[in-house]
Amino acid sequence: xxxxxxxxxxxxxxxxxxxxxxxxxxxxxxxxxxxxxxxxxxxxxxxxxxxxxxxxxxxxxxxxxxxxxxxxxxxxxxxxxxxxxxxxxxxxxxxxxxxxxxxxxxxxxxxxxxxxxxxxxxxxxxxxxxxxxxxxxxxxxxxxxxxxxxxxxxxxxxxxxxxxxxxxxxxxxxxxxxxxxxxxxxxxxxxxxxxxxxxxxxxxxxxxxxxxxxxxxxxxxxxxxxxxxxxxxxxxxxxxxxxxxxxxxxxxxxxxxxxxxxxxxxxxxxxxxxxxxxxxxxxxxxxxxxxxxxxxxxxxxxxxxxxxxxxxxxxxxxxxxxxxxxxxxxxxxxxxxxxxxxxxxxxxxxxxxxxxxxxxxxxxxxxxxxxxxxxxxxxxxxxxxxxxxxxxxxxxxxxxxxxxxxxxxxxxxxxxxxxxxxxxxxxxxxxxxxxxxxxxxxxxxxxxxxxxxxxxxxxxxxxxxxxxxxxxxxxxxxxxxxxxxxxxxxxxxxxxxxxxxxxxxxxxxxxxxxxxxxxxxxxxxxxxxxxxxxxxxxxxxxxxxxxxxxxxxxxxxxxxxxxxxxxxxxxxxxxxxxxxxxxxxxxxxxxxxxxxxxxxxxxxxxxxxxxxxxxxxxxxxxxxxxxxxxxxxxxxxxxxxxxxxxxxxxxxxxxxxxxxxxxxxxxxxxxxxxxxxxxxxxxxxxxxxxxxxxxxxxxxxxxxxxxxxxxxxxxxxxxxxxxxxxxxxxxxxxxxxxxxxxxxxxxxxxxxxxxxxxxxxxxxxxxxxxxxxxxxxxxx
Numbered sequence: 007x008x009x010x011x012x013x014x015x016x017x018x019x020x021x022x023x024x025x026x027x028x029x030x031x032x033x034x035x036x037x038x039x040x041x042x043x044x045x046x047x048x049x050x051x052x053x054x055x056x057x058x059x060x061x062x063x064x065x066x067x068x069x070x071x072x073x074x075x076x077x078x079x080x081x082x083x084x085x086x087x088x089x090x091x092x093x094x095x096x097x098x099x100x101x102x103x104x105x106x107x108x109x110x111x112x113x114x115x116x117x118x119x120x121x122x123x124x125x126x127x128x129x130x131x132x133x134x135x136x137x138x139x140x141x142x143x144x145x146x147x148x149x150x151x152x153x154x155x156x157x158x159x160x161x162x163x164x165x166x167x168x169x170x171x172x173x174x175x176x177x178x179x180x181x182x183x184x185x186x187x188x189x190x191x192x193x194x195x196x197x198x199x200x201x202x203x204x205x206x207x208x209x210x211x212x213x214x215x216x217x218x219x220x221x222x223x224x225x226x227x228x229x230x231x232x233x234x235x236x237x238x239x240x241x242x243x244x245x246x247x248x249x250x251x252x253x254x255x256x257x258x259x260x261x262x263x264x265x266x267x268x269x270x271x272x273x274x275x276x277x278x279x280x281x282x283x284x285x286x287x288x289x290x291x292x293x294x295x296x297x298x299x300x301x302x303x304x305x306x307x308x309x310x311x312x313x314x315x316x317x318x319x320x321x322x323x324x325x326x327x328x329x330x331x332x333x334x335x336x337x338x339x340x341x342x343x344x345x346x347x348x349x350x351x352x353x354x355x356x357x358x359x360x361x362x363x364x365x366x367x368x369x370x371x372x373x374x375x376x377x378x379x380x381x382x383x384x385x386x387x388x389x390x391x392x393x394x395x396x397x398x399x400x401x402x403x404x405x406x407x408x409x410x411x412x413x414x415x416x417x418x419x420x421x422x423x424x425x426x427x428x429x430x431x432x433x434x435x436x437x438x439x440x441x442x443x444x445x446x447x448x449x450x451x452x453x454x455x456x457x458x459x460x461x462x463x464x465x466x467x468x469x470x471x472x473x474x475x476x477x478x479x480x481x482x483x484x485x486x487x488x489x490x491x492x493x494x495x496x497x498x499x500x501x502x503x504x505x506x507x508x509x510x511x512x513x514x515x516x517x518x519x520x521x522x523x524x525x526x527x528x529x530x531x532x533x534x535x536x537x538x539x540x541x542x543x544x545x546x547x548x549x550x551x552x553x554x555x556x557x558x559x560x561x562x563x564x565x566x567x568x569x570x571x572x573x574x575x576x577x578x579x580x581x582x583x584x585x586x587x588x589x590x591x592x593x594x595x596x597x598x599x600x601x602x603x604x605x606x607x608x609x610x611x612x613x614x615x616x617x618x619x620x621x622x623x624x625x626x627x628x629x630x631x632x633x634x635x636x637x638x639x640x641x642x643x644x645x646x647x648x649x650x651x652x653x654x655x656x657x658x659x660x661x662x663x664x665x666x667x668x669x670x671x672x673x674x675x676x677x678x679x680x681x682x683x684x685x686x687x688x689x690x691x692x693x694x695x696x697x698x699x700x701x702x703x704x705x706x707x708x709x710x711x712x713x714x715x716x717x718x719x720x721x722x723x724x725x726x727x728x729x730x731x732x733x734x735x736x737x738x739x740x741x742x743x744x745x746x747x748x749x750x751x752x753x754x755x756x757x758x759x760x761x762x763x764x765x766x767x768x769x770x771x772x773x774x775x776x777x778x779x780x781x782x783x784x785x786x
Contacts, residue, residue: 028675029101029735034071034254037064037084040110040135041422041430041476042377043369045069049086049111054093056080075099077677077735079627079669084109088427090481096627098147098679100733102740102785103257106249108223110135113427115478130572130624132226134245136432136476136486138507139521139560140230140576142166146219152665153685154727156746156779158215159222159244160201165663167576167620167636168229170656170689173725173748174755174773176201177211179656180229180241181578182616182642184596185210187527187554189239192246193327194379195416196238196438197363198387200246202290202308202333204361206389209530209599216310216331216361218286220259220270223249229620230578231521231558234474234488234505235420235434240527240556240582248327250316251282259286263744263781266290285313304337304355321370328364333357339396354402355393362386365416377422386413386441391602395452404456407447408602412531415439428478436470442531448603459605462535462546466496468528474505482511486521494528497550501526519562519576526553529586529595536605547607548586554595556582556614570626577619585612587647592715596644597655614644614654633666646715653716658690679733684726691720697759697768708759708768726750739786748777 045068052061160176201212256273339354365383420434474488507521586608618640642657667683754774
């Protein structure tokens with residue numbers, strides 16, 4: 007008995023001793039040439055701000071491993087002889103998952119300047135080295151930590167300069183441009199809008215992202231004058247990279263919250279081999295939020311899957327990747343007439359939507375100077391939507407009947423070649439076969455017959471070619487130049503788009519930037535297929551629409567005021583032309599927010615202009631504090647088919663964001679992380695088409711005063727968001743509690759005007775959404 011007691015006390019003492027030890031984790035990854043992906047042997051990787059000196063050098067495969075790093079948050083310095091040093095800021099080390107860092111370094115033009123290694127670094131410099139202006143790096147840790155981010159990269163970027171948004175959806179409005187002007191790209195391939203209920207709630211936006219924070223790697227976000235490899239976009243680019251799974255061990259993540267349940271896994275297929283898998287599956291639990299959602303939203307469910315399989319062979323690296331989303335929204339009409347408190351009570355609808363993208367990529371470093379990547383992909387989306395309404399005789403009158411299936415086969419390939427330290431180029435080809443099967447029928451009003459807007463099944467081709475060069479005149483003067491060409495076989499229209507950028511570091515911590523680009527985008531495919539009935543048959547008046555085009559001019563200045571304090575200002579001017587408009591009318595596709603009820607004839611005679619200034623002041627996380635202030639003042643105008651210049655729908659004129667947070671190390675040995683974050687946004691009011699009051703009252707229905715389109719500006723929008731995160735590290739796993747709330751001040755988004763038949767008054771219909779989410783995540 008005494009022996010057992012002694013053994014028990016010894017075991018208890020040992021367990022307490024082990025628990026009291028500082029928990030640690032491994033940092034590992036690879037270091038390579040940013041232009042050619044050539045692995046760098048002997049590069050140094052050092053953990054900054056650690057109590058003891060910790061680091062490693064890359065081995066013969068360009069890989070490194072630093073074991074025993076205490077849990078916490080660190081900056082990581084990577085350096086290599088002949089290359090510019092690089093600092094990765096704010097890396098979280100937790101006990102549940104290894105930290106994997108794959109870092110591309112840029113060769114230095116001057117060897118002499120490498121004698122002194124400076125750790126000053128702008129953590130927001132884009133991954134794409136050929137970006138000169140209006141670009142920022144994003145990571146999903148910030149999307150989780152930042153107030154208002156809620157693990158959604160689209161909501162994360164809404165805190166950046168030049169971006170405005172609405173509470174009720176995650177549309178990205180960049181510098182006054184329509185959300186549909188944004189290019190979404192994944193693994194180098196243009197994909198459909200990757201949001202749940204994408205283009206249904208708002209053209210170019212959706213309700214919540216289908217992208218997973220578990221599978222996304224560090225990615226880029228552009229707000230203007232983007233490099234030549236990007237095209238078929240007018241406003242900006244969201245260039246998404248997917249990370250590869252852990253090559254040494256299997257790891258798992260389980261997360262449950264009010265808006266969904268996630269399960270993720272990654273690791274090697276066979277331990278000791280170099281092939282890996284990574285996937286994340288999420289199923290929505292929005293039913294838990296139904297009490298606070300508007301009742302007209304009905305039942306909402308969604309699910310998504312993202313994955314990447316990576317096979318490293320002697321012939322090169324093969325990757326099989328993909329993302330898929332399925333959405334459902336449905337609502338039954340109320341058949342008890344006593345409960346008809348508004349017109350929505352009589353509505354009945356059902357909507358199912360899908361979005362998918364999957365591809366096979368091949369990557370090969372041909373030699374120390376040349377890198378090749380080839381990809382075959384299939385992407386697409388669909389919507390099946392029927393809406394109808396009951397009348398007093400209990401008869402359903404149809405309003406919308408939409409079957410829209412679009413998919414695309416894509417081949418893309420490019421070659422990166424570095425001629426020397428001063429000159430690198432990237433040349434690529436993109437071939438898209440666009441397939442479509444669309445049937446869109448709508449009634450002008452309930453009780454009227456359905457009219458066919460679109461009924462077309464066919465295919466067409468979009469061909470693209472680009473070449474671009476990065477020329478380092480000196481270590482302080484960089485020129486990016488390139489050209490992009492597009493050809494749409496549907497109507498044989500083509501574009502040639504020159505791009506030019508300059509970056510001059512005229513003092514060690516001061517940088518001047520300048521860029522120009524001509525950008526072009528084909529219209530939403532449904533608009534080309536709009537049909538009109540004629541006595542001798544149907545015609546498609548929009549079949550010959552040209553590309554929308556825009557000249558972008560950007561000038562900028564940035565200053566690294568201190569090691570962790572950065573200032574940036576950019577002034578810009580955008581001139582849009584060849585914009586489709588309705589002749590003799592204020593209607594322009596610049597303001598288009600939905601396409602299912604559009605069947606007007608269009609001509610490419612519209613124009614537009616956006617100009618303004620974006621300011622960013624950012625304090626990187628240091629000593630537990632971080633902050634971000636952005637200010638954007640702009641004007642956005644368009645000229646419609648009647649030749650009159652007006653405000654665009656998206657001309658809010660100004661937006662200010664203040665985001666800040668405090669982080670503490672807590673628990674035994676300070677092994678846990680606790681942070682509180684707040685964000686306050688103040689935006690100018692939305693622009694809407696005012697109501698023609700006299701005609702509305704006379705006819706008993708809403709009549710818009712289209713001549714004064716978007717002359718009415720609503721009240722300014724103050725939006726307050728909070729988030730609280732608590733990460734707990736244990737010997738075998740880590741866990742995290744997260745609480746987010748968006749729109750704590752209960753700002754209501756305007757939806758539309760309605761004429762109340764009982765009171766004979768014009769009423770505003772608004773959605774007041776306060777979006778909470780509490781989640782628990784465990785990593786092991």
